[in-house]
Amino acid sequence: VYLGRQLVSLKLLLATVFLAVTSPLVGHLLARAALESGHEPGVIEGSAEFVGLPGRSWTTTRWSHDRLLRRGPDAAAGHQRAGADLRARPVLRGRAAVGLQRRAGGDVRGDGRGGRRVHGGGRRHECVDGVPDGPDVVDRADGADAPFGAAAPAGVTAGTLVLGGLLVYGVAALPPFGDPAAPGMVHVSPVYIGQSVADMATPNVVTAVLADYRSFDTMIEAAVVVAAVLACLLVLKHRDDPIV
Amino acid sequence: MIRSFDSLMLRTLLAPLLAALQLFAVYVLLHGHYSPGGGFVAGILFAASMILPRLTSGAPRGRLSLSPRGAAIMAALGILFFAAIAVAPMLVGHAPLDYAVLPIGAEPALRRSMGILLIEVGVTLAVAGAMLSIFYALSGAIGGEE
Numbered sequence: 001v002y003l004g005r006q007l008v009s010l011k012l013l014l015a016t017v018f019l020a021v022t023s024p025l026v027g028h029l030l031a032r033a034a035l036e037s038g039h040e041p042g043v044i045e046g047s048a049e050f051v052g053l054p055g056r057s058w059t060t061t062r063w064s065h066d067r068l069l070r071r072g073p074d075a076a077a078g079h080q081r082a083g084a085d086l087r088a089r090p091v092l093r094g095r096a097a098v099g100l101q102r103r104a105g106g107d108v109r110g111d112g113r114g115g116r117r118v119h120g121g122g123r124r125h126e127c128v129d130g131v132p133d134g135p136d137v138v139d140r141a142d143g144a145d146a147p148f149g150a151a152a153p154a155g156v157t158a159g160t161l162v163l164g165g166l167l168v169y170g171v172a173a174l175p176p177f178g179d180p181a182a183p184g185m186v187h188v189s190p191v192y193i194g195q196s197v198a199d200m201a202t203p204n205v206v207t208a209v210l211a212d213y214r215s216f217d218t219m220i221e222a223a224v225v226v227a228a229v230l231a232c233l234l235v236l237k238h239r240d241d242p243i244v
Numbered sequence: 245m246i247r248s249f250d251s252l253m254l255r256t257l258l259a260p261l262l263a264a265l266q267l268f269a270v271y272v273l274l275h276g277h278y279s280p281g282g283g284f285v286a287g288i289l290f291a292a293s294m295i296l297p298r299l300t301s302g303a304p305r306g307r308l309s310l311s312p313r314g315a316a317i318m319a320a321l322g323i324l325f326f327a328a329i330a331v332a333p334m335l336v337g338h339a340p341l342d343y344a345v346l347p348i349g350a351e352p353a354l355r356r357s358m359g360i361l362l363i364e365v366g367v368t369l370a371v372a373g374a375m376l377s378i379f380y381a382l383s384g385a386i387g388g389e390e
Contacts, residue, residue, distance in 0.1 A: 009340050013331070020323070200343075200356035202277045210282065211360040215341045218363070219326050222283075222370045226319045229374040229381075233316065236381040 012216070020223050027231030254300045262307060265293035273368055277357060283364035287371025294372075295379045310373075312380040319373025326366035329359065 175182035196208035210218055269289035276282035297307050310318065333342040343359020344352040 009334060013327075013340070016327075197353075199353060200360060201353040202357055202360060204277055204279060206280070207276045207282055207360060211276075211363055212341075212343070212356055215360075215363060216330070218367065219323075219330055219341070222326060222367050223323050225374050226323050226370050229319060229377045230316070233377055233381050 016220060016223060019220075020227055023224075023227040024230035024234055027228070028234040031235040258297060258300060262293050262297065265289055265296070266308070269293065269368075273364055274361070276364055277360065283367025284371050286364070287368040288375060290368060290372040291375035291379070294376055298379070298383075310376060312377065315373045315376035315380060317373070319370050319377060322366045322369030322371070322373060324366075325369065326363050329362050329366065 179185065192209055192213060193205055196202055196205050196213075200208055200212050202208045202212070266289075269286045272281035272289060273283060273286035276286075294308055294310060297309070329343075329346070330340045333345045334340050336345055338345045341359075341363075343356045343362075346355055346359055348358040348362070349355035
């Protein structure tokens with residue numbers, strides 16, 4: 001088994017697996033953090049459901065309220081009777097949440113609609129909570145849950161400027177674009193252009209480079225595409241997503 | 245929300261269009277060695293041939309179709325296929341992605357040529373599955389409502 005000098009191949013493959021697993025997760029977590037901070041996803045029509053965040057799970061959108069109203073005043077009133085203000089309560093799952101919602105009375109600040117869909121022993125549930133004129137995220141347990149505090153924007157800006165300045169500074173040392181004396185043109189391109197047919201019977205040099213000389217890069221590229229799509233699925237999934 | 249709609253033009257032209265799209269996808273995939281093309285482009289064309297009928301309500305029956313779950317699985321399988329071809333040479337003591345040691349041709353150059361084709365197939369599956377998944381996610385098919 002070939003593992004490369006100092007196990008380079010093995011390390012690269014392990015890094016690939018790690019990235020393939022983590023990048024959708026990180027994308028999902030970033031989106032969830034943004035939602036918790038009060039940024040509504042603009043593309044989702046309907047309510048977002050996030051299970052497992054104690055105390056701050058009930059989010060809403062204007063759309064769900066409008067949809068509720070379109071079903072008629074009776075439905076809206078019925079939902080208002082059944083609706084409970086769960087905003088300050090911890091998240092319960094499945095039947096417990098619905099029972100709590102049914103029992104709780106008073107303090108109905110809006111038209112609440114408690115629905116549920118229980119799968120596999122009550123692992124999932126859903127609650128669409130339409131609030132006409134309240135804030136979109138209404139269950140902030142405390143106001144000071146910004147993860148990095150107020151210093152974050154200044155620090156991020158400064159860090160971005162420093163890193164960007166370093167990159168711009170580094171560009172000055174690069175050879176001019178298209179320079180025939182650049183190392184890539186002198187040492188790499190002639191081999192690719194001259195050897196591709198003999199090496200792999202492929203007249204299209206672009207394909208030869210893409211799929212053979214630098215096929216490891218292509219593999220990671222394709223993996224990145226799929227990872228990004230998985231992140232999209234996790235972020236955009238609605239309620240009864242059969243995939244995840 | 246992406247909704248399907250009915251259109252006489254689309255309905256009439258869809259069947260030949262889909263056939264042409266899929267044939268062209270295979271051509272682009274196989275002809276990537278000699279002309280611009282390859283797995284990424286073929287994957288996009290392949291996905292387009294499956295997305296288009298979902299946009300019209302009068303789509304021809306018997307067409308190729310995939311569920312949202314199937315699309316995600318196809319994307320993952322494409323990457324897995326690619327990775328398997330990458331790892332296979334390592335098992336017999338060569339560098340990863342060294343197609344010359346794979347038993348798929350008479351001489352090293354031809355074996356590498358076939359290896360390129362194989363990984364392009366993996367890329368095609370991955371890209372097509374990815375594009376389909378994006379379509380399903382944005383069209384709400386995953387949410388299962390409207």
